[in-house]
Amino acid sequence: MSKYLKPYNIFLFIVIITFQIEAQNIYKRTLKLMGSRFDITVIAKDSTEANTHIDTAIDEISRIERLISSWDINSQTSEINRKAGIQPVKVDRELFDLIKRSLAISKLTDGAFDISYASMDRIWKFDGSMTKMPSEADIADSVRKVGFQNIVLDDVNSTVFLKLKDMKIGFGAIGKGYAADKAKSMLIDQGVASGIINASGDMTTWGKQTNGDEWKVAITNPLNKNKAFALLPITDGAVVTSGDYEKYVNFNGKRYTHIIDPRTGYPSTGIISVTVFAPKAELADALSTSVFVMGKDVGLNRINQLPHIECIIIDEDGNIFTSTNIKINKI
Structure with a gap:
């Protein structure tokens, strides 16, 4: 009888596991x-x-x-934007680290990714209202305050400072x-x-x-x-x-x-x-x-x-x- 005991236990174990998996739903x-x-x-x-x-x-x-959120006036991100060109803002370590990683991606992509894109003037419209290209001067001016190099991080004090007045950061991307x-x-x-x-x-x-x-x-x-x-x-x-x-x-x-x-x-x-x-x-x-x-x-x-x-x-x-x-x- 003992020679059938182990196979029987193995079969029972498999049945139980299968039942547990099948009992799950999406x-x-x-x-x-x-x-x-x-x-x-x-x-x-x-x-x-x-x-x-x-x-x-x-x-x-x-x-x-x-x-x-940069839309929530009470968020730490909004506070960073309000104090742009004025003073550093102390933030939670979680937000600090997210900004730090964002700057690393900016360097990796030669600035193709940049959380300071939020400083950009919205001169391009994609709602069907545009009838002609913006001028070269307007396009150049639209990115005047954009540049991840102007985001200063203090690792010791967990502060973030935007060097330029009216500069902004955003996490849309x-x-x-x-x-x-x-x-x-x-x-x-x-x-x-x-x-x-x-x-x-x-x-x-x-x-x-x-x-x-x-x-x-x-x-x-x-x-x-x-x-x-x-x-x-x-x-x-x-x-x-x-x-x-x-x-x-x-x-x-x-x-x-x-x-x-x-x-x-x-x-x-x-x-x-x-x-x-x-x-x-x-x-x-x-x-x-x-x-x-x-x-x-x-x-x-x-x-x-x-x-x-x-x-x-x-x-x-x-x-x-x-x-x-x-x-x-x-x-």
Whole structure:
């Protein structure tokens, strides 16, 4: 009899584990946070547990918004902007470190990413009201106060100082990714085994689906946004797509996107979609915009030098270019 005991116990163990996995379900909630659409998906045993976890993620994202929002007059970011050219502002270490990482990305991308873009005068309009190009003088003047080199950090005192009067910082190109990362981290700490945070295209995942398959992300075809041209698996990582297929203008036969180079004041040209895969949504968020600004050749070269980062670029003619270690199976 003993020779059947071990196999029986092993079989029983497998049945129990299988039952536990199959008992999990996918729960999703969609809402507006940070001025954008957020889709929060978790795997849980029932709706009560799922809603508790989703509420936790919402609270964390809302906390991040209160910290980094330049629209909230009570935020530390707004205080930094108010004291531009006047005096340094002491901030929470979390905000200080986010700004510090942002400056590192600015250096990495030669200023293609720059949180001081918020200082830019909004002379380009992508709502259909523009009838002609802004003048060269107006474009040059629009970026007069932009420049990450004018953001001074004091590591010891945790202060931030903007050198120029009326200079501003903003986290529009990194904030949603950061919030998604923080919500994901909190849910993992609370024992949520699997899920997705999708912050208007800034997507971060962990774990697997209930059937054991990896989560998959659809890459939108920018020439037909209702269709995807590829479906790629993603596990414990982030993917962010920046596209210009909805906001752009045409002047003199040339297409200008709403993604503007903070160094020159001119919109980016030549690319219509950039998708970046990275371990963190914060980094993928910042790099997707940066590659757009840097252009195909410089952008791919820079991505290929970074470990664990991959990229897909689609140019204005619909041609697809990828970083070295990514393979696309079209659908």
